[in-house]
Amino acid sequence: MDCVKIGQLIAKLRKEKKLTQKNIADALGIQSKTVSKWECGLGCPDLSLWPELSTILGVDMKQMMEGEITSNKPDSGNIDKVRFYVCPTCGNILVSTGSASIFCCGRKLERLLPKDVSDAIKITVEEIDMDYFITFDHPMTKEHYISFVAYVKTDRVFLNRLYPEQSPTCRIPMNKGGKFYVYCNQHGLVVYSDQALNQAVKR
Numbered sequence: 428m429d430c431v432k433i434g435q436l437i438a439k440l441r442k443e444k445k446l447t448q449k450n451i452a453d454a455l456g457i458q459s460k461t462v463s464k465w466e467c468g469l470g471c472p473d474l475s476l477w478p479e480l481s482t483i484l485g486v487d488m489k490q491m492m493e494g495e496i497t498s499n500k501p502d503s504g505n506i507d508k509v510r511f512y513v514c515p516t517c518g519n520i521l522v523s524t525g526s527a528s529i530f531c532c533g534r535k536l537e538r539l540l541p542k543d544v545s546d547a548i549k550i551t552v553e554e555i556d557m558d559y560f561i562t563f564d565h566p567m568t569k570e571h572y573i574s575f576v577a578y579v580k581t582d583r584v585f586l587n588r589l590y591p592e593q594s595p596t597c598r599i600p601m602n603k604g605g606k607f608y609v610y611c612n613q614h615g616l617v618v619y620s621d622q623a624l625n626q627a628v629k630r
Contacts, residue, residue, distance in 0.1 A: 431468035432494030438466040440484040440491075454483050487528065487535075509579050511608065511616060512536040520575050520610075522584060539610060541618040548573070548609055548617060552627040554601065559624060563595040563609070571613050580605030 441451060448462040455476055464470045472480055481488035490496050512521040514531035521529050521536065529536045549564040565573055572591040577584055578599040587597040599607070607619040 428471045428492060429494050430465070430471045433471055433492070434466045434468040436491060436494050436496070437462075437472075437480075437484070440486060441466075444484060446483075451480070451483060455479060487530065509577075509584060510538040511575075511577070511610065512538055513574060513610065513612075518574065520586070520588065522577075522586070539616040541608065541616045542614070547619065547623075548611060548614070550609075550619070550624075550627050551629060552624055553629050555598070557601050558598045559601050559628075560598050561596060561607075561624075561627075565595040565611070567591060567593055567595045572611070574610045574612055575608075576610070577608045578602070578605050579608065 441448070448466070449459045451462045452459040457476070461470075465472060477488050477492060481491050484491070486496060508525050510523045510525070510527070512523070512529045512531075513519070514521070514534070514536060516532035516534065519531050521531065523529060523538075529538075551562045551564075553560040553562075561576070563573060565571075567573065567589070569591045572593075573589045573595060575586060575588050576597045576599070577586045579585075580600075580602045581604075585599050587599070589595070589597065604621055606621070607624055608616060609619070610616045
């Protein structure tokens with residue numbers, strides 16, 4: 428470990444959080460002079476302190492131990508590059524509009540990669556007022572269910588959360604030119620084009 432780099436990073440992150448050395452020390456149950464030594468590069472935190480220290484400073488522990496935080500490229504604002512993540516532990520659904528390091532329950536999550544629509548869940552679409560009412564041919568059991576559906580268009584993401592044993596239906600705005608995503612906990616993420624939605628509409 429490069430104690431000088433790590434110390435400089437700890438000092439930087441601490442100041443960003445508007446914390447004093449005493450605040451850090453009290454939270455970790457150590458003396459303020461110990462934190463001062465870290466920031467001066469005269470030593471590194473004990474291994475037992477890293478998990479809590481990274482939580483206090485709000486950063487990834489691995490990157491902090493390397494003394495350098497890797498920044499993502501600036502978000503271009505292109506909603507077409509939306510990425511979905513699902514935590515395998517708690518089931519949280521997270522969304523980013525570009526490259527990102529996403530963590531949940533202590534794990535780094537990998538983005539969900541959409542599968543070809545030929546493997547998709549069969550859908551039936553009805554036009555109601557200005558919405559699509561979509562019904563999925565899906566069992567929706569406790570072991571096998573759709574976790575979420577999302578419609579992505581221009582600058583918006585319409586996200587619907589579904590639950591086991593719930594009716595396999597959702598309602599989304601009738602906007603042309605978007606993409607419709609469905610995530611099943613067993614079969615993964617599927618994307619439908621606007622054309623595929625139109626073809627599924629009951630005539």
